[in-house]
Amino acid sequence: MEKLIMIKYGELTTKKENINLFITTLKQNISQKLKEENVLIHFDKGRMFIRVLNHNFASILNKLKEVFGIHEIVICYELKTLNLEEIKNELLSLIKEKDFHTFKVETKRSNKKIPKTSTEISSEVGGFILKNKEKVKVDVHHPELIIHLELRNTESYIYFESIEGLGGYPVSTLGKGILMLSGGIDSPVAGYMAIKRGVKLEALYFESPPHTSIEAKNKVIELAKVLSKYNNEIKLHVIHFTEIQEAIYKNIPHEYLITIMRRMMYRIAEIIASKSNAKILVNGESIGQVASQTLTSMKAINEVVKIPVIRPLACFDKLEIIEIAKKINTYETSILPFEDCCTIFVPKHPVINPDSKICEEYEKLIPYKDLIYNAIKGHEVIKIKEEKQQNFEDIL
Ligand code: ATP
Numbered sequence: 001m002e003k004l005i006m007i008k009y010g011e012l013t014t015k016k017e018n019i020n021l022f023i024t025t026l027k028q029n030i031s032q033k034l035k036e037e038n039v040l041i042h043f044d045k046g047r048m049f050i051r052v053l054n055h056n057f058a059s060i061l062n063k064l065k066e067v068f069g070i071h072e073i074v075i076c077y078e079l080k081t082l083n084l085e086e087i088k089n090e091l092l093s094l095i096k097e098k099d100f101h102t103f104k105v106e107t108k109r110s111n112k113k114i115p116k117t118s119t120e121i122s123s124e125v126g127g128f129i130l131k132n133k134e135k136v137k138v139d140v141h142h143p144e145l146i147i148h149l150e151l152r153n154t155e156s157y158i159y160f161e162s163i164e165g166l167g168g169y170p171v172s173t174l175g176k177g178i179l180m181l182s183g184g185i186d187s188p189v190a191g192y193m194a195i196k197r198g199v200k201l202e203a204l205y206f207e208s209p210p211h212t213s214i215e216a217k218n219k220v221i222e223l224a225k226v227l228s229k230y231n232n233e234i235k236l237h238v239i240h241f242t243e244i245q246e247a248i249y250k251n252i253p254h255e256y257l258i259t260i261m262r263r264m265m266y267r268i269a270e271i272i273a274s275k276s277n278a279k280i281l282v283n284g285e286s287i288g289q290v291a292s293q294t295l296t297s298m299k300a301i302n303e304v305v306k307i308p309v310i311r312p313l314a315c316f317d318k319l320e321i322i323e324i325a326k327k328i329n330t331y332e333t334s335i336l337p338f339e340d341c342c343t344i345f346v347p348k349h350p351v352i353n354p355d356s357k358i359c360e361e362y363e364k365l366i367p368y369k370d371l372i373y374n375a376i377k378g379h380e381v382i383k384i385k386e387e388k389q390q391n392f393e394d395i396l
C-alpha cells in the first residue's frame, strides 16, 4: 500500500473539447511548482496522482494549495488490486488506530467491469467494519469518518479527508494578459482573479521618478512576487512615465490631468500587450471608486484602445476587495505609505464626466506619440520569481 496524493480537477471536467489542454497544462504547472521536490506525476482524464518520493507531504501540500485548476487535494492509499477482500483487510489496518464512533463508506467505481455496484460495495465494506471494529456504527447523515473508496482500472484507492484546492483554471490555458499593477490594494486582487480564470499575466507598472520613490517600486515588486506564486513567475514591465506626466501637468488644464494620464497608460499598455502577444488588459478599476472610474470616465479612457480591458473588480465594494487582499497576503504591502504616480499629480477638482472630444483637443498640446515611443523604447523588464519556500517539517 503506497501513500500518495490524488488531485481532483473539478470544474475542468466540464471543458469537454479542451480537456487535454487543461489537464496537460495543469500537469506542467504542478511540475513547475514542485520542481524542488522529488515527485512522479501521472494522470488520466479523471484524476492526477503525485508519488511523493521524498515523503515531504506537508511542503508539497502547501505548494499545491497555490495552484489554480485543482478542485481537491487528497492524501490517499493506493492498492494494486481490485479484490474486495484485500481492500477490506488493508482498510481495517488503516482505521485500526483511528478514533471514531460513527462512519459511512462512499464508493466510486470508475471501472464499470466490476460486477458489484458502488452501493453494494459500500454496504459490504461497511458491514465488514461493523463486524471487525468495536463500538462503531453507521451514520449516513453526519458521520465522524467518511471512508472513501475509489476503484479504478487496476488499482483501488482509500482516503478519509480532502483539502479544498483553489479551483479556477490552470494558468496559461486562456492565454496571456497584461495586468496594470500599481502599488494599491485593487490591482493585485484584480490580477489574482484573472490568474484564477487561467490567464497568464505579465505586469506593467508606471513609475515617475523622482516624484515616486524606489520604495514605491519595491512595493510593486513585492506585490508581483506574491502574484508570481500563482502565475509560475511574472514578468514586470516598468515604464518610465515621468516625461509624459510632466508634459501633461505643464500643458493640460488640471481637471483633465487624470483622464489624459490614464489614456496614455492605456495606449502604452496596449502596445506592450501587442509586443508580448497578450490578448487583454487587466486592471483594478471599480465602478464609481474615484472620479476616473465613473462610467463616463471609463468610456473616455477606454476609447483610446481596441484591446479588451477586463476589470475583475468592476462591481466589487472596497470592503470586499480588502477582504480578498488580506486572504491573498497583498494587503499589508499595499497599504505601505509610498506615493504612486497617480497620487502625486492629483488635481483638486478632477472632471467627473470627461468629454472625449475635449481630451483629443488637449492631447494636441503635447507630443504624446513621441513621448510614448520613448517611454516604451526605454522600458525595463524584471523577471520576478517566487521566493524559495522553506521546507516545513513533515507533519503528516
Ligand atoms: P489600486 O487600484 O491598485 O488600489 P489605486 O487605487 O492607486 O491602486 P487607481 O487610481 O484606482 O489606482 O487606478 C485604477 C487602476 O489603474 C489600478 O487598479 C491599476 O490597475 C491601474 N494603475 C493605476 N496606477 C498605476 C500605475 N502607476 N502603474 C500601473 N497601473 C496603474
Ligand code: MG
Residues within 6 Å of the ligand: 184, 186, 284, 285, 286, 289
Ligand atoms: Mg483603485
